[in-house]
Amino acid sequence: MTTSSTLRPGVVDPGPPAPRPPRRRGDGAAALAFLTPSIITFLVFVLAPTVGVLVLSFYNWNLLSDGTFVGLDNFDRLFHDGRLLGVYGSTTYMALAILAVNVVAGLLLAVLLETRMPRWLRGFFRLSFLFPFVVSASAVALIWRFLLNKDLGLVNYLLGLIGIDRIDWLGSSAFAPVSVIIVNSWKTIGFSILVYIAGLQSIPNELREASIVDGANAWTRFWRITFPLLSPTIFFLVVINTINSFQIFAEPRVLTQGGPGDSSRTIVEYLYDRAFGDFDLGYASAIGITFALVLIVLTAIQFWFSRRWTFYS
């Protein structure tokens, strides 16, 4: 047990914890009243739709006529859907790439932004990276679609100036998913940078200063001090970006309409088309339920692995 006698000089003894104030009658009612909006919102907009989707997955329903109970038929169809596996593949490819860009490039950029530079320049860079994040995804994608046009877009024009031939960014199976990755990463990396900067600023300067005194170089300081203390932030961003990147919709919808073929189609786009293109709400619900389970399992795996590398000081 730590006592005041063992404290280093300059460290103030916080003393024993203050006694918790007695709970007053009526506090529960007030707390409930404050919580009511959140509870109602959760029930109406989260729990009820979730239960609704679960129930719908056992029905055939086209929005306009009475539903028919079909048991597990919709889930059985998942195994016979010739396109679903391919769409899972394209979704995974794009999601992992977006995740990597956000977590790795986001960290590098955040570290660069924390280096010594004029305050106005730092503000300019921070604003530049964060701005796309607060703009509508559809609006961003519309502008990028214009820029990435193979024959009339600005990107290929600029590449042409350095001798690179025109790339079919939106029309080829190889580059369409790459375009989605670029546009989505460009839009979302500002959030990752913001969180990283907050994490970096919470690392005590004394540790860095002490390591400099001990002769540690920048690389050692990053791996021995910055990275371990930043690991909870990295873990948070891995989880959040995994969930978000698997759920992208607007960018492929606007940029490539999921094509060519299904090369840039995501699961969310696919289930949307089944629900509101085919009016096959039951099957779309089954896709949604299984997709949610996949994300839950992925997140659980991430939490399990995080115990090995996440350091909470």
Next chain:
Amino acid sequence: MNIPNRKVALACATAALAVTALAGCSSSDDADTSSAAKTLEIVYWNYGPAAESGNKATADAFMAAHSDVKVSLTPVTGENWGTYYANVATLIASGKHPDLMVISGEGAQFVHANNLVQPINAYVEKDPEAKTLVADIAKGLIDGFTVKGDIVTLTYGWNDMVVYYNTDVFKKAGLEPPSADWTWDDFKATAKKLTADTNGDGKPDQYGFTWASNEIFPGIMPWVANAGGNLTSDDVCTATADTPQVNKAVTFLKDLITEGIAPAPMPMSDVFTRFQNGQVAMFGAGRWPIATFLPAGFKAFDIQLYPKGDTYKTVFGGAGYPILKSSGNPDLAWEYQKFTVSDEIEKQYVGTPDKPGDSIPSRRSVAETISKVGVPPANSDLFYHSIDKYPTLVPYPAPAKYSTFESTVLRHLQQIFASETSVSDGLKNMQGELSGIVTC
């Protein structure tokens, strides 16, 4: 209880806010049904300001003429007609019971197949005013909205697919405007002359022609029709996507890209911009682009029929307000539908040179006033002549699952135009998939 008043007030206010917010999400059906006899609920596709102002103007005019009727408009969003229908279906599933909904020709099969619509055959036969109106509407427009003998609705406005050309680009290239009897070969030769490398980097940056990659009607359908084909059988029960005629049309378009006369296909909104700035000399659409071009001050364009292939057929689509079976007052709804093709409303679709309508009035007598009023383009009379003088593509290749049908066609075309599959293999795959979608 010993709770500070401020705390209680704050908690109550928070709860009240939540209740108010949720109440705002609830349906207003109860309020509507109490006076259903004199209320009309209308759902329309809110594709932009023109849709909102047009529907409001019609509703206001109807209420001015029928002071005891209240018309309630419900705008529904959607990226195209297909998603609009999906959103309306969601609205109906949530308990809304509209009297009328705006549909396009593609939606006629959808509302009919889903037993949503009340056919108007009996009204047309018995109402003397209807007979006069119908006589002034091109037969193709009536046929386009007739499913299995049932007339789904009268059409208030429509669009036929024509070729827009940039007159400045034509002048600069030293070309005469195209004539109505031009052929595919003439078209290709013209488009080739209009393709140019204007910045001297060795690659074209001005193209002769392009088409919308996100819609089939202003995209491939005029070419398919003029090759003598269609994407479905006449009864819209079987897909016919891998016929020699469809192959010929798609191969023609693919060659335009391969030969560098057309850029990689792009969505319609991008085409508008490229056309106005001269990067694309020609494209295909209905009358709706003028509602974008003229307010923006762009007038250097005119229109011509699509070039003739093995045949010539006018490809068109219209819109109307069918009476839904959920209507509590179908007779009043019929009066509204009839009102939408009255002189007063039809003139709105003519518009003025500064504020043009975005579709062609369905009444011939009104449509013929477009050129007299001076609404560009100069060749505006062509719009109605195309449906009066030439055979039309009837039926629309618009099965009940139109949204899925269109997205499937477009998905395979993307691969063909990106040279990721041959035309014949692409169409074969398309046909295979469509056979499960186009059914009766």
